[in-house]
Amino acid sequence: MxxxxxxxxxxxxxxxxxxxxxxxxxxxxxxxxxxxxxxxxxxxxxxxxxxxxxxxxxxxxxxxxxxxxxxxxxxxxxxxxxxxxxxxxxxxxxxxxxxxxxxxxxxxxxxxxxxxxxxxxxxxxxxxxxxxxxxxxxxxxxxxxxxxxxxxxxxxxxxxxxxxxxxxxxxxxxxxGREPGFEEKAEAAVKKMGKKGAKLYRELRRLYQEQGDGEALAKGQALLESQQNISISDRERLFGFLEGSGRIILPEPQAMLTPASKMPGLDGQKMSKSYNNTISLREDPDAIAEKLRRMPTDTNRVRRNDPGDPAVCPVWQLHEVYSSDETKDWVMEGCRSAGIGCIECKQPVIEAVQAELEPIRDRAREFENDxxxxxxxxxxxxxxxxxxxxxxxxxxxxxxxxxxx
The missing domain is CATH 3.40.50.620 (HUPs)
Structure with a gap:
C-alpha cells in the first residue's frame, strides 16, 4: 500500500x-x-x-x-x-x-x-x-x-x-526507498520506541507480513503515529518496514471522489464557456434574469395551454439543483397540466440563483477594490x-x- x-x-x-x-x-x-x-x-x-x-x-x-x-x-x-x-x-x-x-x-x-x-x-x-x-x-x-x-x-x-x-x-x-543499511536503520528505530512499543510493533509487523492481517497494519500505523521519541525519517522507515517495503519517501495519495456536478448550462448541456451557456458568479442581476427567462423549454409547449414534460426541459434541471421538494412538485404538476406557464416556472429558479450569487458578488466587489x-x-x-x-x-x-x- x-x-x-x-x-x-x-x-x-x-x-x-x-x-x-x-x-x-x-x-x-x-x-x-x-x-x-x-x-x-x-x-x-x-x-x-x-x-x-x-x-x-x-x-x-x-x-x-x-x-x-x-x-x-x-x-x-x-x-x-x-x-x-x-x-x-x-x-x-x-x-x-x-x-x-x-x-x-x-x-x-x-x-x-x-x-x-x-x-x-x-x-x-x-x-x-x-x-x-x-x-x-x-x-x-x-x-x-x-x-x-x-x-x-x-x-x-x-x-x-x-x-x-x-x-x-x-x-x-x-x-x-531501499537506502543503504535500511533494515539496520529500521531495527535501530524500533528500539527507540521503548521495550513495550517495540515488542508490539514487531508483533503487528509479523501478523501483517505473515498473515496479511489488515487490522494489524492499521494498528501498527496508529502506533507509529503515537510515537513522540522517533524522528520523521525513522517514522517513514518504520512505515515501510511495517509493510515490508523500503522507506516511504513519497506516500501514495487516494482519490476523493467528488459528487458529480448536476449544474446544467442554459441550453441543457454541461455549463461551459465554450458552449456560451454560462452564468458567471459575478454576473449582473438583470443579465441573470434575462438569461434565465430566455432559456429554452419543452419544445412541445408551443402555446400556454399545451401540457409539457419537465423531464425534457432544461429548466427542470435547474429546479433539481435549486428548488425545494415542494416547488418541484408544483412545477411537475403545473407543467404537465399546463396549469403554469414557462415564465412562471422559471421564476423560482431566477430567485434562487439571485439569492445564491448576491453575497458572492458583494464579497467579490470587496476583493476587486483591494x-x-x-x-x-x-x-x-x-x-x-x-x-x-x-x-x-x-x-x-x-x-x-x-x-x-
Missing part, C-alpha cells in the same frame, strides 16, 4: 486559470473546497503551468485570468485562514520534482493515460505534439506528491491521474506551500544522491 497515515489529512486540488468562474465551477469544484477546508489541511492552487500545456502560444490572458479566478475563490468562501492558496509557478519545487520523476517514469505510462489521446482528438486545432502535453499527467503527480497529499478531490474521469501518481510514488519508493490584499493572500500562501515543498525536495534529493552535504 505504501501509504503514510500522517499525510492523510492533507488535501490538494488545483484549477487551470480560466478567468471569472461560473456556476458550473462553483457547484462542481469550489463548493466542495469550501466544505473540505474545515475538515482537512487543504492546499488549493492555480495551475498556471498546466494552462501552457494546451495554450502555450496564447499567454496574454493568463495573468488576468489568474487574479479573476482567485477573486472568485475568495468570494465563494474559500478561506485563506483555513486553506493555503497559491500559484503553481510560484513554487518552483513542482517543476524540480516533475523533472526528477521524469527520470524514472516509463514513457509508456504517460502514453497510455486515456486523456492523452482523448484531448488530441478533441483539440485538433491545437499543437499538442509537445513534451509538455505528454508529460502533464506527471506534472500533476508532482503537484500532489510534493505536498505528500493524502487525498485528491477528483471526478471519476480524473481517477486515472491519481492512480498514475500512486504508481509513480510506488516506483520511486521501490527504487530509492487587489493588494488578494496578492498578499497568494504571496503568503505560496510561501507557506513552498516551505512544505522544500522539505519534500530535500528528502527526494537525499534519496537520489543529490544532496551534496
Amino acid at each position: 505504501s501509504s503514510n497515515p500522517s499525510q492523510n489529512k492533507r488535501v490538494l486540488s488545483g484549477m487551470r486559470p480560466t478567468g471569472k468562474l461560473h456556476l458550473g465551477h462553483y457547484h462542481g469544484v469550489v463548493k466542495n473546497w469550501v466544505n473540505l477546508q474545515h475538515e482537512f489541511d487543504c492546499f488549493f492552487f492555480v495551475a498556471d503551468w498546466h494552462a501552457l500545456t494546451t495554450h502555450y502560444e496564447d499567454v496574454a490572458i493568463i495573468e488576468e485570468s489568474v487574479w479573476d479566478m482567485v477573486i472568485d475563490w475568495l468570494a465563494a468562501g474559500v478561506d485563506p485562514g483555513s486553506a493555503k492558496l497559491f500559484i503553481q509557478s510560484r513554487v518552483p519545487e513542482h517543476a524540480e520534482l516533475h523533472l526528477l520523476l521524469s527520470m524514472m517514469t516509463p514513457l509508456g505510462w504517460l502514453e497510455r493515460v486515456p486523456t492523452y489521446k482523448d484531448q488530441q482528438e478533441k483539440l485538433k486545432e491545437k499543437d499538442l505534439a509537445t513534451y509538455g502535453f505528454l508529460g502533464y499527467p506527471l506534472l500533476q503527480s508532482a503537484d500532489i506528491l510534493v505536498y505528500k497529499a493524502g487525498g485528491v478531490p477528483v471526478g471519476e474521469d480524473q481517477v486515472v491521474h491519481v492512480e498514475l501518481t500512486r504508481e509513480v510514488a510506488r516506483r520511486f519508493n521501490h527504487i530509492y 487587489s493588494d490584499l488578494v496578492r498578499q493572500i497568494i504571496a503568503e500562501g505560496s510561501e507557506s506551500a513552498r516551505d512544505v515543498a522544500r522539505e519534500t525536495l530535500d528528502e527526494v534529493r537525499e534519496a537520489m544522491g543529490l544532496s551534496y552535504r
Whole structure:
C-alpha cells in the first residue's frame, strides 16, 4: 500500500486559470473546497503551468485570468485562514520534482493515460505534439506528491491521474526507498520506541507480513503515529518496514471522489464557456434574469395551454439543483397540466440563483477594490506551500544522491 497515515489529512486540488468562474465551477469544484477546508489541511492552487500545456502560444490572458479566478475563490468562501492558496509557478519545487520523476517514469505510462489521446482528438486545432502535453499527467503527480497529499478531490474521469501518481510514488519508493543499511536503520528505530512499543510493533509487523492481517497494519500505523521519541525519517522507515517495503519517501495519495456536478448550462448541456451557456458568479442581476427567462423549454409547449414534460426541459434541471421538494412538485404538476406557464416556472429558479450569487458578488466587489490584499493572500500562501515543498525536495534529493552535504 505504501501509504503514510500522517499525510492523510492533507488535501490538494488545483484549477487551470480560466478567468471569472461560473456556476458550473462553483457547484462542481469550489463548493466542495469550501466544505473540505474545515475538515482537512487543504492546499488549493492555480495551475498556471498546466494552462501552457494546451495554450502555450496564447499567454496574454493568463495573468488576468489568474487574479479573476482567485477573486472568485475568495468570494465563494474559500478561506485563506483555513486553506493555503497559491500559484503553481510560484513554487518552483513542482517543476524540480516533475523533472526528477521524469527520470524514472516509463514513457509508456504517460502514453497510455486515456486523456492523452482523448484531448488530441478533441483539440485538433491545437499543437499538442509537445513534451509538455505528454508529460502533464506527471506534472500533476508532482503537484500532489510534493505536498505528500493524502487525498485528491477528483471526478471519476480524473481517477486515472491519481492512480498514475500512486504508481509513480510506488516506483520511486521501490527504487530509492531501499537506502543503504535500511533494515539496520529500521531495527535501530524500533528500539527507540521503548521495550513495550517495540515488542508490539514487531508483533503487528509479523501478523501483517505473515498473515496479511489488515487490522494489524492499521494498528501498527496508529502506533507509529503515537510515537513522540522517533524522528520523521525513522517514522517513514518504520512505515515501510511495517509493510515490508523500503522507506516511504513519497506516500501514495487516494482519490476523493467528488459528487458529480448536476449544474446544467442554459441550453441543457454541461455549463461551459465554450458552449456560451454560462452564468458567471459575478454576473449582473438583470443579465441573470434575462438569461434565465430566455432559456429554452419543452419544445412541445408551443402555446400556454399545451401540457409539457419537465423531464425534457432544461429548466427542470435547474429546479433539481435549486428548488425545494415542494416547488418541484408544483412545477411537475403545473407543467404537465399546463396549469403554469414557462415564465412562471422559471421564476423560482431566477430567485434562487439571485439569492445564491448576491453575497458572492458583494464579497467579490470587496476583493476587486483591494487587489493588494488578494496578492498578499497568494504571496503568503505560496510561501507557506513552498516551505512544505522544500522539505519534500530535500528528502527526494537525499534519496537520489543529490544532496551534496
